[in-house]
Amino acid sequence: MDGITLTSSSTLTSTSGTSSTTSSSSSVTESAEDAYELFLSVLTTQLETQNPTDPVDVTELSSQLVGYAQLEQQMQTNDYLAALIQATAEQTSDVALSFLGTDVAYGSSAQDYAGGALTWTVEIPDGAQAVTLEVVDAAGETVFETTADSVAAGSSLTFTWDGSLSDAEGTADAGTYSLIATAAASDGSTATLDASATSRATQVTWSSGEPELVLANGTTISLDSVIAASAAA
Structure with missing residues (x-):
């Protein structure tokens, strides 16, 4: 033979x-930060321009603050997810290199x-x-x-x-x-x-x-x- x-x-x-896919985490974070800054700006403007004789309703303000807390939590989740995606991508690359x-x-x-x-x-x-x-x-x-x-x-x-x-x-x-x-x-x-x-x-x-x-x-x-x-x- x-x-x-x-x-x-x-x-x-x-x-x-x-296999893992590296997403554009930076753009996601920047988008969330922009939304966060816009939210604070709108809320601050609302408080500064409110009528002292007719202030913002406490219930409405509480609802807005809850929305703020949820947005902040979502931003933190996005950061954690971006870090996880990056770590997974690096691990996958290490696995590929180990086959050489x-x-x-x-x-x-x-x-x-x-x-x-x-x-x-x-x-x-x-x-x-x-x-x-x-x-x-x-x-x-x-x-x-x-x-x-x-x-x-x-x-x-x-x-x-x-x-x-x-x-x-x-x-x-x-x-x-x-x-x-x-x-x-x-x-x-x-x-x-x-x-x-x-x-x-x-x-x-x-x-x-x-x-x-x-x-x-x-x-x-x-x-x-x-x-x-x-x-x-």
Whole structure:
């Protein structure tokens, strides 16, 4: 099996990505402060210009003061919310940066091939004795097939394909390829397994407004797409 790497390892640790959106908290705070200043100005003007013989009704004044207290409370809530959003955004960025240099499995089997090698990760279920691996092109045609025998149930199987063809010399044309993994049990039953594309995280970008991972295979993914990650071999 020239150029093909099959590695059985312990199950990759699942990692859920957390995404956050940094809102324009400063504009919200400024808007609330403007409203607060306007409220005080109107209330002060009303008290200064009231008729001494016909002062502002106590009930009305109490209602206005309650409104002031509610506005002040809302402003404090906005400040707390802005701080929470900022903290969440910073935490999400730290999580994204922690993926740099790791091999990331993400929720897609399709990968673009332009030479080099492609890697997939397959989780092996209980009862599986062997796994058939088929690399298919965008048209669904099988270009390479191999079988991994003596797989360990409960482990993860890492499969690397270098573009080799099963029925021809040379390597596959550039294009999009996916992996179909089928597990066979001792009783003859089979089951299709989920195959996740795997590539090394080389960069973090904020071009979309949220941190995203740029992978060695040229794919850019969100943190929500990350299924698992492992230290680079």
